[in-house]
Amino acid sequence: MSRSRASRRSVAGGIGLAAAALLAVAAPVPVSAAPAPADAPTAPVSAASEDYYAPAQGKTGEALKAALHDIIDNQTKLSYRQVWDALGDTDEDPANPDNVILLYTGRSQAKSEHGGNLGDWNREHVWAKSHGDFGTVTGPGTDLHHLRPTDVRINSIRGNKDFDNGGDPVSGAPGNHTDGDSFEPRDAVKGDVARMILYMAVRYEGDDGFADLEPNDRVGNGSAPYHGRLDVLKQWHRQDPPDSFERNRNEVIHRHYQHNRNPFIDHPEWVEAIW
Numbered sequence: 001m002s003r004s005r006a007s008r009r010s011v012a013g014g015i016g017l018a019a020a021a022l023l024a025v026a027a028p029v030p031v032s033a034a035p036a037p038a039d040a041p042t043a044p045v046s047a048a049s050e051d052y053y054a055p056a057q058g059k060t061g062e063a064l065k066a067a068l069h070d071i072i073d074n075q076t077k078l079s080y081r082q083v084w085d086a087l088g089d090t091d092e093d094p095a096n097p098d099n100v101i102l103l104y105t106g107r108s109q110a111k112s113e114h115g116g117n118l119g120d121w122n123r124e125h126v127w128a129k130s131h132g133d134f135g136t137v138t139g140p141g142t143d144l145h146h147l148r149p150t151d152v153r154i155n156s157i158r159g160n161k162d163f164d165n166g167g168d169p170v171s172g173a174p175g176n177h178t179d180g181d182s183f184e185p186r187d188a189v190k191g192d193v194a195r196m197i198l199y200m201a202v203r204y205e206g207d208d209g210f211a212d213l214e215p216n217d218r219v220g221n222g223s224a225p226y227h228g229r230l231d232v233l234k235q236w237h238r239q240d241p242p243d244s245f246e247r248n249r250n251e252v253i254h255r256h257y258q259h260n261r262n263p264f265i266d267h268p269e270w271v272e273a274i275w
């Protein structure tokens with residue numbers, strides 16, 4: 001596998017050089033005639049999202065949260081079975097279309113290697129599904145905005161713990177830490193985790209048969225519909241802003257699956273405006 005990855009990388013490098021040469025040749029062409037850039041899937045996000053968020057513009061606090069809820073609760077809902085294929089799309093490795101990137105380990109693994117055996121990847125509920133007890137029926141338990149591929153063993157170690165700093169290193173998952181009541185993901189996904197939790201708080205307000213999910217500043221929330229710790233999540237949100245992988249994920253979910261967005265990826269400043 002490592003050999004094929006290496007050869008893919010060198011092929012990609014060759015394409016990159018060829019593309020660079022083409023761009024150099026194409027440079028004198030007027031801007032209006034230029035072809036769409038290679039990363040076009042992420043380019044229209046901001047333009048599309050200004051229309052999408054129009055009812056929320058200029059609001060703060062509870063009014064902003066309520067406006068965003070009204071916007072993002074218009075969505076298509078998946079079955080738990082459909083989530084497998086969807087994650088293969090939303091979390092695809094940009095360097096290898098056969099693979100997904102696992103959230104906590106950062107490992108690139110074959111999309112086909114999902115299941116319940118050691119070494120497989122499975123469907124992690126970043127908002128632990130016992131917090132509000134929503135399970136895996138269609139609803140919050142199948143909402144792609146907080147579902148991520150993870151290593152089966154690491155998913156089990158994270159369990160339903162709240163998020164907080166500290167603990168011992170998690171073996172086999174460099175940068176992750178855990179203790180008896182909390183889990184700290186690696187730095188590169190700290191902000192992703194925070195924005196997923198805060199999306200869930202806005203999306204689920206108790207008006208659709210499921211619990212009203214809310215962040216709080218505690219650990220050990222158990223089955224209560226709360227997730228901690230808010231102060232730490234806000235810090236993680238600031239230190240790990242959205243990157244192209246996370247923005248693309250939001251775009252794929254919006255365009256191809258649920259037709260709703262995570263507002264905190266598009267407008268990071270809205271975290272402070274609400275909390």
Ligand SMILES: [Ca+2]
Pocket residue numbers: 164165166167179180181182183219
């Ligand atoms: Ca702890």
Ligand SMILES: [Ca+2]
Pocket residue numbers: 187188189190191192240241242243246
């Ligand atoms: Ca990140």
Ligand SMILES: [Ca+2]
Pocket residue numbers: 200201202203204205206212213214
């Ligand atoms: Ca809520």
